[in-house]
Amino acid sequence: MSFAFANGINISYEIKGSGFPVILIHGFGSKKEIWMPQIIDFSEKYKTITFDLRGTGKTDRPNYLYTMDLFVDDIKGLMDHLQIEIAHLIGRSLGGMIAQNFVLKYPQYVKKLVLIATNAKFDDEDVVNLIIKNRIKEIELLQTDTIKAFWNKSSFIYHQKFRQELKQNPKKKFFNAFSLEDLIEQSKLNPSRAQDIINQGNAMKKHNVYDRLNKIKNDTLLVAASHDRLIPKSLMIEIDKRIPNSTFKIIKRAGHFMTVSRASEVNKIILDFLEK
Numbered sequence: 001m002s003f004a005f006a007n008g009i010n011i012s013y014e015i016k017g018s019g020f021p022v023i024l025i026h027g028f029g030s031k032k033e034i035w036m037p038q039i040i041d042f043s044e045k046y047k048t049i050t051f052d053l054r055g056t057g058k059t060d061r062p063n064y065l066y067t068m069d070l071f072v073d074d075i076k077g078l079m080d081h082l083q084i085e086i087a088h089l090i091g092r093s094l095g096g097m098i099a100q101n102f103v104l105k106y107p108q109y110v111k112k113l114v115l116i117a118t119n120a121k122f123d124d125e126d127v128v129n130l131i132i133k134n135r136i137k138e139i140e141l142l143q144t145d146t147i148k149a150f151w152n153k154s155s156f157i158y159h160q161k162f163r164q165e166l167k168q169n170p171k172k173k174f175f176n177a178f179s180l181e182d183l184i185e186q187s188k189l190n191p192s193r194a195q196d197i198i199n200q201g202n203a204m205k206k207h208n209v210y211d212r213l214n215k216i217k218n219d220t221l222l223v224a225a226s227h228d229r230l231i232p233k234s235l236m237i238e239i240d241k242r243i244p245n246s247t248f249k250i251i252k253r254a255g256h257f258m259t260v261s262r263a264s265e266v267n268k269i270i271l272d273f274l275e276k
Contacts, residue, residue: 001058006077007070012058013051013078017043020111021087022274023075024050025095027117028200029135029192031057037177037263038090041271046088051078053095055196063195065202068101075102079109088274092116092259093231094200097207103216104209113220114270117228117256119235120242121208131230132201136194142187150184159227159253162261175263183260213242220246221273223266225254247273 003010014032016039024035024042032050042048052059054066054074075098079087089110091099096118103110122128141149154163165172170180178186192200220243224233233250240248249269254262 003058004078004081006081007073009054009060009062009074011051011054011060011074011078013049014039015082016048017046019046021082021084022046022048023079023084023087023089024048025075025089025091025098026050026053026056027093027095028131028204029056029139029197030093031186031190033057033186033189034257034260037175038259038267038270040175040177041263041267045271046274049078049082049084049087053098053200055200056192057190061193061196061199064199066199068098068203068207069105071098071203072102072105076106076109085109086111088112088114090114090116090270091118093118093256094204097204100209100213100216101207103218104212107216107218110218112274113216113218114223114273115220115236115239116223116259116266117225117231117236118239119231120210120213120239122204125205128201128205131204132197135192135197135201139191139194139197142191146184146188150187156229157255157257158261159225159255161253162255177263178260210238210242213239214244216243217245219273219276221270222246222248223258223269224248224250225256225258225262226250226252227254228256228258230256 032052035050055061089099096115166180224236240246251258251262
C-alpha cells in the first residue's frame with residue numbers, strides 16, 4: 001500500500017500488475033479491498049489501481065461536506081501523481097456516480113468507462129438521507145455486534161442464493177479471494193465513522209448528470225444486477241438509453257454487490273469489453 005498527496009489530502013492506493021492502467025472506484029462507505037476478486041483477475045493483464053475515497057479506509061478524512069467535484073479531482077490528482085495520462089475507469093454504485101462526473105469533466109483521460117450498479121441522479125434528497133441514516137445505523141451496530149451487522153447488510157446487497165452459500169461454507173474461499181470470515185473481518189478494519197458517511201453522502205445529494213449523459217462519447221459498459229434492491233436495473237436502463245456508445249449487461253440472480261457475489265461472471269464481461 002502507498003500514499004499519494006493529491007488535491008490537498010493523502011490518498012491510500014495499491015497497484016497490482018502491469019500494462020494499461022485500470023482505475024477502480026469503490027462505493028459508498030466501502031474501501032478499496034472490496035475489489036479483491038477483480039484485482040486478482042484484472043492484474044494478470046492490466047496495471048490495476050485501487051484506492052480509498054476520501055472519508056474511507058486509510059485515506060484522509062477531512063471533516064467537511066464533500067462534493068462530486070472534490071472526488072473527481074482526487075482521482076485526477078492520483079493520476080497525475082502516478083503519471084497516468086489515460087486509463088480505463090471502473091466505478092460501482094457511488095464510484096459509478098463519481099466516474100460519470102469524472103468522464104464529463106476529463107473525457108480525454110478515460111479510454112473506456114465501466115459503470116456498475118449506479119445511477120445518473122437522485123430525484124429526491126430524502127432517499128439519500130435514508131441511505132445515510134441506514135449506513136450510520138450499520139456503523140453503530142458494527143461496534144457492538146459485527147456478525148449481526150454483516151448479516152443485516154447482506155440482505156440488501158447479496159442475492160439470497162449467495163447468502164445461503166456463505167452460511168453453509170463460512171471458511172470457503174470464493175473466487176480464490178475471500179471467505180465469509182474474511183468479509184466479516186474486513187468490515188471491522190478502518191470502518192467509516194458517522195461523520196464520514198454524512199460528508200460523503202452530501203456528494204450524492206448533488207449528483208445529477210442525467211441531462212449530460214449524451215455528452216459521454218467514450219465506449220461505456222453498464223452492468224446491472226437483476227435483484228438490486230438499492231439501485232434497480234431500471235435506473236441503469238435509463239443511462240443506457242442516453243449514453244451513445246454504451247453496452248448493457250444484466251447479471252441474473254445477483255444483488256447490489258455482484259462484483260463480490262458473482263465476481264467471475266462480472267469480471268469476464270468487463271475484461272471482454274476492455275479487450276474489444
